[in-house]
Amino acid sequence: MVIITLPAYNEEETLPPLLDRIREAMEENLIEYRVIVVNDGSTDGTGEMVDQMRDTMPITRIDHERNRGLGEAIRTGLLAAIEGAKDRDIIVTMDSDNTHTPGLIARMVRGIREGNDVVIASRFQPGAHVRGVPLHRRALSRTGSLLFRFTFPTPGVRDFTSGYRAYRAGVIRQAFDTYGGAFVAESGFSCMVDILLKLRRLEAIISEVPLVLRYDMKFGASKMLVLRTTIDTLQLLISRRLGIG
Secondary structure (H helix, E strand, O other): OEEEEEEEOOOOOOHHHHHHHHHHHHHHOOOOEEEEEEEEOOOOOHHHHHHHHHHOOOEEEEEEOOOOOHHHHHHHHHHHHHOOOOOOOEEEEOOOOOOEOHHHHHHHHHHHHOOOOEEEEEOOOOOOEEEOOOHHHHHHHHHHHHHHHHHOOOOOOOOOOOOOEEEEHHHHHHHHHHHHHHHHOOOOOOHHHHHHHHHHHOOOOEEEEEOEEEHHHOOOOOOOOHHHHHHHHHHHHHHHHOOOO
């Protein structure tokens, strides 16, 4: 079973095409799956749109009454995913803005079946392509990758911030058993780095596959505040390097 978790904040326009592509990819590859959408306090029709998709795919909606941020939505989704899941099941996290290509899930699932605990869809692997991302954002991402790899060298990992990942359900359950709610302690986009560093401590086996990132298929502006995310991530790296948290 593959459990796909989607944190969503005001994604009424982007979720329908993404969910259609997820359904097509899962059916083409004969993968048993279900989808969990965490509606993180959306003020548009995100929740209603999810309800409309229930007749076409196995989908569950979880609501936050107010917007809590990406970290809280990821935590809610992961906890819901491991509830009732077997350790060998696979949890996939994706962005809900239609920039991640669902066709890659089959390859990521294969990576877990081959023995990895985590498979990251990486912008920095040979064969990766990034379209529609501003040059300054691309430069910042590459600089961050070098900094992360220098500060916390992790075999097989170049992309510490990608939100498109596959996890063996058992390693996520182990992480919550070990860290409790603090497993996902960051509220913003830096949560993805925090999760990876904590799985690193658990000696999780991690690998990457090349990502095709399609920002040209995104509706509207990015919800990530670049300066705030950069500051939060640097603070996180410093505190983890000093052994705090």
